[in-house]
Each structure stands twice: as C-alpha cells, then as structure tokens.
Amino acid sequence: MATHVVIAGGGTAGSIIANLLARGLHREIQNGEVIIKVIDKEEKHMYQPALLYVVFDRFREDEMFKDMRDLLNPSVIFIHDEIEEFDLMQIL
Numbered sequence: 001m002a003t004h005v006v007i008a009g010g011g012t013a014g015s016i017i018a019n020l021l022a023r024g025l026h027r028e029i030q031n032g033e034v035i036i037k038v039i040d041k042e043e044k045h046m047y048q049p050a051l052l053y054v055v056f057d058r059f060r061e062d063e064m065f066k067d068m069r070d071l072l073n074p075s076v077i078f079i080h081d082e083i084e085e086f087d088l089m090q091i092l
C-alpha cells in the first residue's frame, strides 16, 4: 500500500516541502510507493512580498499570482478544496 503525504496549504512552506519531497522521493513516487498531495483553497499562489511593490507601483497585481499547479512538481497531486478540520484520530 502506498504512503500518502498530504500537505495542508500550497503556500510558500507547502509548495517548497512538496517539491523537495517529490525530488527526494522521485523513485518511490514512480514505483507507486509514495503519493504526495497538496490541498489548497486557492488555485493561484500569491507571492506575498510583492504586496509591498504593488503599493509603490513596481509590480502589477496580476504578476503576483501564479497557477498553483505550475509551481508544483508534476508528480505532486494538487487538490483545490478548503480544509475544514483535521481528524487526528484518523491520521494517527
């Protein structure tokens, strides 16, 4: 049975850890031993530091957003949904 890694949120932390895992576990993912999923309520990732530049007209608002799927390693499964709760009893 495959090990499922589910990452809550595809922001800076979630997307970096998903991509690092996808790179490090490339062989296991290819063999179907590991499945990595990212869940985010947004389909677009917002580059937060750009907010400062938008204020000073150095960045256009549309430049701040990138499609979440384009930021993730192709082997990572992206789920567009809102997380409502964590059932720790199910996880443990």
Ligand SMILES: Cc1cc2nc3c(=O)[nH]c(=O)nc-3n(C[C@H](O)[C@H](O)[C@H](O)COP(=O)(O)OP(=O)(O)OC[C@H]3O[C@@H](n4cnc5c(N)ncnc54)[C@H](O)[C@@H]3O)c2cc1C
Pocket: 008, 009, 010, 011, 012, 013, 014, 039, 040, 041, 042, 045, 047, 048, 049, 050, 051, 052, 081, 082, 083, 084
């Ligand atoms: C103006 C500004 C300037 C900054 N400048 C810098 C800088 O120069 N250098 C630096 O290192 N950092 C900077 N930061 C901070 C940096 O952007 C944050 O520390 C970083 O984005 C935090 O990453 P994170 O993954 O924890 O959260 P986020 O990047 O905010 O990601 C959280 C993700 O979780 C998702 N999410 C939330 N709730 C749910 C839910 N219930 N269900 C599903 N998905 C959900 C959100 O949609 C989001 O995609 C700046 C921040 C701001 C606002």
